[in-house]
Amino acid sequence: MMTAQRRSANRSxxxxxxxxxxxxxxxxxxxxxxxxxxxxxxxxxxxxEGLVDELRPGGIGRATxxxxxxxxxxxxxxxxxxxxxxxxxxxxxxxxxxxxxxxxCGRVLPVDAARxxxxxxxxxxxxxxxxxxxxxxxxxxxxxxxAKAPAA
Amino acid sequence: MMTAQRRSANRSxxxxxxxxxxxxxxxxxxxxxxxxxxxxxxxxxxxxEGLVDELRPGGIGRATxxxxxxxxxxxxxxxxxxxxxxxxxxxxxxxxxxxxxxxxCGRVLPVDAARxxxxxxxxxxxxxxxxxxxxxxxxxxxxxxxAKAPAA
DNA sequence: ATTCATGCAAAGCTTTTGCATACAC
DNA sequence: GTGTATGCAAAAGCTTTGCATGAAT
Numbered sequence: 137m138m139t140a141q142r143r144s145a146n147r148s149x150x151x152x153x154x155x156x157x158x159x160x161x162x163x164x165x166x167x168x169x170x171x172x173x174x175x176x177x178x179x180x181x182x183x184x185e186g187l188v189d190e191l192r193p194g195g196i197g198r199a200t201x202x203x204x205x206x207x208x209x210x211x212x213x214x215x216x217x218x219x220x221x222x223x224x225x226x227x228x229x230x231x232x233x234x235x236x237x238x239x240x241c242g243r244v245l246p247v248d249a250a251r252x253x254x255x256x257x258x259x260x261x262x263x264x265x266x267x268x269x270x271x272x273x274x275x276x277x278x279x280x281x282x283a284k285a286p287a288a
Numbered sequence: 289m290m291t292a293q294r295r296s297a298n299r300s301x302x303x304x305x306x307x308x309x310x311x312x313x314x315x316x317x318x319x320x321x322x323x324x325x326x327x328x329x330x331x332x333x334x335x336x337e338g339l340v341d342e343l344r345p346g347g348i349g350r351a352t353x354x355x356x357x358x359x360x361x362x363x364x365x366x367x368x369x370x371x372x373x374x375x376x377x378x379x380x381x382x383x384x385x386x387x388x389x390x391x392x393c394g395r396v397l398p399v400d401a402a403r404x405x406x407x408x409x410x411x412x413x414x415x416x417x418x419x420x421x422x423x424x425x426x427x428x429x430x431x432x433x434x435a436k437a438p439a440a
Numbered sequence: 441a442t443t444c445a446t447g448c449a450a451a452g453c454t455t456t457t458g459c460a461t462a463c464a465c
Numbered sequence: 466g467t468g469t470a471t472g473c474a475a476a477a478g479c480t481t482t483g484c485a486t487g488a489a490t
Contacts, residue, residue, distance in 0.1 A: 218370045218423060236412070236415065236417050236419070238417075245415060245417065247411060247415075249407070251407045252404055252407045252408065252411070255401070255403045255407055256404065256426065258403075259399060259403075260388070260426065263388065263399075263431070264431035264434070265388050265390075265397065265426070265429070265430055265431060266428045266434055267426045267427070267428040268428040269427050269428070270424070270425060270427065271423060271424070271425045271427075272422070272423070272424045273422060273423045274412070274417070274421075275419070275421050275422065275423075276412070276417055276419040276420040276421070277418045277420070278416075278417055279417060282416070282418055
């Protein structure tokens, strides 16, 4: 459901992303703005090719979409996720580094998994393993989708 | 380091996998045996295309390699992992469902992460999210590689 | 003898890249 | 005006598939 609040939150998120790109000395082209607004409006996970299809009518080329996604990922604004067929993206608010991905509606719930982080640290310490990065993703069904189709 | 014990352990692991495939009514062809032995001997992660290269001189075709990997994954003998460039495999002993992947030597340490599992369950319960599957992967450096190159 | 497995080559899909043009600064 | 960004189309990976041949049962 896309409420008025929701729309406005997405708009300001997009604005902030654009501001950040500008601060980094990147040019604020119409295409970049379109891509950023579209991405910021997404409730959950999406894949590059889908975005290409969505923006093609607007005259935005495949290469531009991919290049913009790369820019956003490098800045930590998007994070890559590994769905069934692999390779999707989701907007990534900072602080939250894990995602619950609903396989029914595609929504992505950010999770603040402090306890998990801690467990990971302990484990790595015990094994003398220096963990640089980790991926933790959950796939299943969100509360809403469970309510709609309890006998999935 | 590939000790004598190590070699023998790999052999018996390969034998067990082959037995299992036979039990499932699959034909035990020379190619399948070669693929299975090669996979079982791997210390860590590998990618399909690398295996294709490795086995090409033995006259094993690309399709056979991919089809065999698929068979093994379906039976839970291999698990797909998502390295930098995505899409690798690692042999997956049962019970262990998480992997520490060393980015230097490629070794994969299986982790029994009971505590993490528990934390995940609690989190999902709190959010009313039904978690069907999850991926948890760590990338970094193992103790051996840290010892060899401490200032990485 | 039957049926499954293989190899090849081609097709499919996703992502990246080279280059001339267009636009932001 | 300068240099970055874009679009196109082609190339580059990786993976899957169709089909005739070959091998396991």
